[in-house]
Amino acid sequence: MDKEVDPHVLAVIDEMRLSGPRLTPVEIVAKMGVFDARDKPFDHAWLATGDNVIATIWAEHVNVGSGGRWFYLESMDVQHRAGGGTRAPNQVQRAKDRLALLKRTFDAGQGFRTVLQTNRVAIAELESNKSAKVSTRVRDDAEWHVASWEPDQLLAVLVRGPRGWEPSEEEIKAARARTSVAKADEPEAAEPVVVVADASPEEAQAAATDYVMRHFKGYGYKAEDVSGQKLGYDIEVSNAKGATLLRVVVKGTATGVPTFKLTSEENACSVREPLWRLLVVSEATSPAAQHKIFKPSEVSQAPGFEPSA
Template structure:
């Protein structure tokens, strides 16, 4: 709600709102290059033309540093709502999609475009109140970027403007006090478990994730790891095989992976072969990406054979 927004931030939003054309929240995102904005009106981040990432910045969570720089804390915990409680499956997917897009900018060393938004209900109720709606949304012409990304603490810092500045510890603690990070984020027990997990445990978690993922969409998923075919899971439907997937998992303690010789050979001869990497396989924020053979060296954590 407006009363939760720093007055200096609210003044900038009001100036942007009054100086531009009157557009709906969806129209604003669509004009920024998101062609399917009307099909994704409730998303919190989008991929626009030119591979530009657009993300919502909730003005209620924007903090102003000692030197006037704007920043906000981004929880990387996709399972829990900021206001407390476990997210619904749909909310979890939206959170995972947003996290993946922000991580994409980190990996590419790029910034992202932002839409500043205030809401009609208290920010803590944003995901739990069915009456929650956008109060004001404006396009921010200043670029934002992810200044820090800490998987252990499940926390990222988003900063408005040029790179090279990050908030101090006191500023971060003050920002946390505003409630932008759920209590479940950064659980030290979870972080320790991720660090201590063996490669075998990470791989088992990744396999379980992938099997559940494809079966959840109605496909048949068969674990063929023991057959040493050069892939781990064959995905099919009533018409036949669709994908032959080599699964690799990563985590805080197992940040990289290698393909076996048979997997490399299979990637060259099998048209349906794909590499599927499950990031944060042990944690609660597991997410995956599929790579064609020509793309697999781009996968985070990929190590070529000696």
């Protein structure tokens, strides 16, 4: 949330927002050279044209060091959320993918490009609150780089601007406290045991459909539920001008509903319809619901997919 962002950082973001074109969060990433940005709206890092890496920088976690230099502590603990709690499998995979791209730039001695982002909910709830949405996303024209990579500390330090500067130990210590990035040897607090009741297939599907409708509408798109028409897809997504962008089949998995199948209509539509996509919502009935989009050629890779007999 804006109130969690350093005032200097927020002022720069506001200036970028007011001076740039009005684009959706996905359009910003797409215009930076990520052609499949619409298929990866929830990823946290992307590989763009020219082998350029683009990463999200959450402004709430940007720290301002000596000389006004910005830095960001990147946790290598892929299993746990920054706000506490265990990540869902798809959240773990996103964290691994992001670290792999950042490590790629570190090994090559290259910088990477970023989008600066603020959020509508507290940053600690980013991966646990179903209402979490982007508040502001802007392209940062300044290059970032990985200044240090310390697997033994489960920590990488990302720095904005020219090489040759790194935050001091005192600055890193203060940033750890501010952003809740734990040290590798710190014991974890015991988590409460939560008993989740099994969902029915109907409940999982209804929750997944609701999630997807809110997701696309939250990004400013029009989402129409056409599942009752048996067209081979459930939701048609279009932009403000009415142009159809995606025709999406929605499937939800949850406790008690670990798998799903495609119907004959959905299979047939995946072959003839170029805008057809499969969107799987994992943990659909829980606050940790997350999704991933698959092209027809990738359906067999979707978690929970069960081929029809």
